[in-house]
Amino acid sequence: MTYLNIYSNSIVNKEQVDYVVIGDNEKQNTLLYGDLLFTLSSETPDEVGIGAVYLGESDKYYLNSFCFGLHMTATNKVYSPYLAYLVSNSVFRKFIYPLAQGSTRFNLQKNDFMKKKFSLPTFESQKEIARTLNALSSKLETERKLLLNYQEQKQYLLGSMFI
Structure with missing residues (x-):
């Protein structure tokens, strides 16, 4: 799953997957249905942490290293297609904006993101x-x-x- 695929789509699936090269010594996480995916960096803080949801099957799809993902374990509390709308709305974008750090290249701090809480x-x-x-x-x-x-x-x- 490439950075551009996540950046360009709020819902990604099997038909929207691009190929990336994974080195033998690289460890990549396999995507699962309902995973919440985010971009990690950009030239502007407005474009950091753009989110998408993976609604494809659990095949051998991997996440690009310029992105990170969250596995949804509480599937009885989280409706994955809803997350696609949640991560693209202005309230969630305001939630992400303060987590963008940098001057010429902005990065989303995963640890700070993981400490945040929001209700559904x-x-x-x-x-x-x-x-x-x-x-x-x-x-x-x-x-x-x-x-x-x-x-x-x-x-x-x-x-x-x-x-």
């Missing part, structure tokens, strides 16, 4: 929130595709007018 809604509320946000995300994606089609149609019609 009930499991059922997490499921309902995730379902609602997923439906809204799907609707937004449909509208974006429709807009692109309309823009293409407009270009075609404008081009036809001047022939």
Whole structure:
């Protein structure tokens, strides 16, 4: 699982995995369904600790060394698809921002992150929130595709007018 894959997606899965080279003397952790993944560094503090959730199968996928992950052990209390929305919202981003340290390159301090606590809604509320946000995300994606089609149609019609 590469840095860019985590940085670019709130939910990563089997179809979104890129290949990385792992040396013989390198130790990498295998990803499991529901793992919460974060980027460790960036040029700006705003981009440190960008999060994503792995919702793929537990195959031999590994985490890039510029990232870190958390295994969710309380699966009866944490609804993994909800985490994808949680880690990308502004409240969570404000939670992460003070943990970015550096001057020319900012790094997320894992130890400081692990000491932080935050509360989650009930499991059922997490499921309902995730379902609602997923439906809204799907609707937004449909509208974006429709807009692109309309823009293409407009270009075609404008081009036809001047022939």
